Amino acid sequence: MILQREYEVIRSSRKTLALQMDQNGRLVVRAPKRVSSQKIREFVESHWDWVEKKQRDLQQKTALPECTPEEEEFYRKQAARVLAKRTAYFAERMGISYGKITIRGQKTRWGSCSSKGNLSFNWRLMLCPPEIQDYVVVHELAHRKVMNHSREFYLEVEKILPDYGERQRWLKTVL
Numbered sequence: 001m002i003l004q005r006e007y008e009v010i011r012s013s014r015k016t017l018a019l020q021m022d023q024n025g026r027l028v029v030r031a032p033k034r035v036s037s038q039k040i041r042e043f044v045e046s047h048w049d050w051v052e053k054k055q056r057d058l059q060q061k062t063a064l065p066e067c068t069p070e071e072e073e074f075y076r077k078q079a080a081r082v083l084a085k086r087t088a089y090f091a092e093r094m095g096i097s098y099g100k101i102t103i104r105g106q107k108t109r110w111g112s113c114s115s116k117g118n119l120s121f122n123w124r125l126m127l128c129p130p131e132i133q134d135y136v137v138v139h140e141l142a143h144r145k146v147m148n149h150s151r152e153f154y155l156e157v158e159k160i161l162p163d164y165g166e167r168q169r170w171l172k173t174v175l
Contacts, residue, residue: 007026008027008029012030012031012033013032014032017040021054029044072123079103086137087119090138091141098113099116102120110122110124115147119140120140121137131167134167135161138161138164
């Protein structure tokens with residue numbers, strides 16, 4: 001099978017082959033330094049279903065509207081107010097403490113939780129429905145109990161948001 005799609009190969013001291021697709025649909029193969037081009041080609045071919053699925057997913061993504069710097073500043077202020085309130089509410093319900101809250105403009109993340117308990121949220125959450133904002137808040141707070149994405153972690157999320165899967169799927173259609 002000859003692939004019509006080009007891909008970039010990045011070689012490093014890693015031990016395994018991996019595929020990545022950026023937001024523009026560009027395929028990147030990460031490979032160990034000594035793996036042959038033939039092995040890389042075979043690897044890409046054997047994972048072509050995954051490549052096509054990722055390409056379809058990218059085509060179906062719902063783009064959030066572009067914002068002017070003034071609009072971004074407005075949403076940042078709104079996020080600081082709204083997300084602080086929602087975080088306090090859910091933290092109390094979950095019996096969890098947290099550190100400071102920071103509003104950022106990450107390109108590929110909705111939120112994060114540091115090992116010190118500091119939370120970071122993307123201002124673009126203000127462009128999402130409130131139930132999606134709540135999901136991200138609960139997701140990050142759940143990391144205060146479980147710092148990974150194991151089954152145990154999602155059970156913590158599910159205690160608060162039984163429909164978290166639907167909210168999670170919605171989020172995957174944007175950003």
